[in-house]
Amino acid sequence: MAQLEVRNLHAGYSRDIDILRGLDVTARESMLTTIIGANGVGKSTLLKTIIGQLRPHTGTIRFGERDMRDVNTRDLVNLGIAYVPQKHAIFPEMTVQENVEMATWAFRHEKPRARSAVERVFERAPYLREFRSKRAGLMSGGQQRLMQLELALMSDPELLLIDEPTVGLDPKRAGQIYDHLRRLVTEERRTILMVDQNVIAGTDVADYIYVLELGANKLEGTKKKFDEEYRDAISEWLF
Numbered sequence: 001m002a003q004l005e006v007r008n009l010h011a012g013y014s015r016d017i018d019i020l021r022g023l024d025v026t027a028r029e030s031m032l033t034t035i036i037g038a039n040g041v042g043k044s045t046l047l048k049t050i051i052g053q054l055r056p057h058t059g060t061i062r063f064g065e066r067d068m069r070d071v072n073t074r075d076l077v078n079l080g081i082a083y084v085p086q087k088h089a090i091f092p093e094m095t096v097q098e099n100v101e102m103a104t105w106a107f108r109h110e111k112p113r114a115r116s117a118v119e120r121v122f123e124r125a126p127y128l129r130e131f132r133s134k135r136a137g138l139m140s141g142g143q144q145r146l147m148q149l150e151l152a153l154m155s156d157p158e159l160l161l162i163d164e165p166t167v168g169l170d171p172k173r174a175g176q177i178y179d180h181l182r183r184l185v186t187e188e189r190r191t192i193l194m195v196d197q198n199v200i201a202g203t204d205v206a207d208y209i210y211v212l213e214l215g216a217n218k219l220e221g222t223k224k225k226f227d228e229e230y231r232d233a234i235s236e237w238l239f
């Protein structure tokens with residue numbers, strides 16, 4: 001087991017402009033850490049930098065003993081990390097079975113592993129069976145998000161990096177996603193680092209919370225500390 005440590009991170013989309021300005025974030029083992037902050041504060045940029053889509057300008061990113069600064073996105077599976085992007089990463093015109101098979105790309109050279117990974121998805125998520133030969137786009141938005149999570153879990157990651165998992169979902173379906181994330185932490189002992197716009201529910205489900213402002217740390221604390229000291233003030237800061 002390992003934790004993710006981001007220290008004094010400066011990063012952005014061009015060399016001379018820092019979107020992230022000295023960020024410190026830790027995703028503690030077997031905990032759900034939520035990062036919140038206003039639009040454009042740099043939440044997605046942080047995840048993109050962790051997974052190697054952007055190179056840090058300065059600072060460090062470590063996952064256990066591994067220095068992540070030179071990581072390639074395709075190395076993530078072998079490091080035990082999965083990334084769930086904000087935009088839907090499923091193909092609505094393809095069947096659920098085809099979507100699941102596509103997601104075995106990372107183990108395309110290991111046919112038995114790929115086959116058993118496909119079956120494991122349908123064991124873990126029985127509701128997917130009835131859609132197996134139907135177009136994935138026929139599922140509800142919530143089911144599509146749950147499927148996206150299951151596809152990310154195919155490689156049995158220790159660390160999940162999740163970008164706004166409930167965007168566009170009604171509160172009931174969002175609640176189902178958050179319940180699922182909680183189970184991944186408490187029952188399966190996975191570590192989750194999630195960025196979220198859903199300030200209330202996204203922090204309610206967390207063990208540890210960071211609030212960002214202009215690409216830097218504003219506040220952080222356990223959920224207990226957050227509830228006791230900051231929750232009442234949070235809407236004022238963010239909106």
Ligand SMILES: Nc1ncnc2c1ncn2[C@@H]1O[C@H](COP(=O)(O)OP(=O)(O)OP(=O)(O)O)[C@@H](O)[C@H]1O
Nearest residue numbers: 013019037038039040041042043044045046195197
């Ligand atoms: N591909 C890009 N090229 C240049 N600038 C970008 C790019 N993507 C985002 N930015 C800028 O980086 C800043 C941070 O964006 P980011 O998407 O990380 O914010 P965020 O906190 O995730 O906000 P949101 O919740 O709206 O997605 C914003 O000013 C945004 O305009």
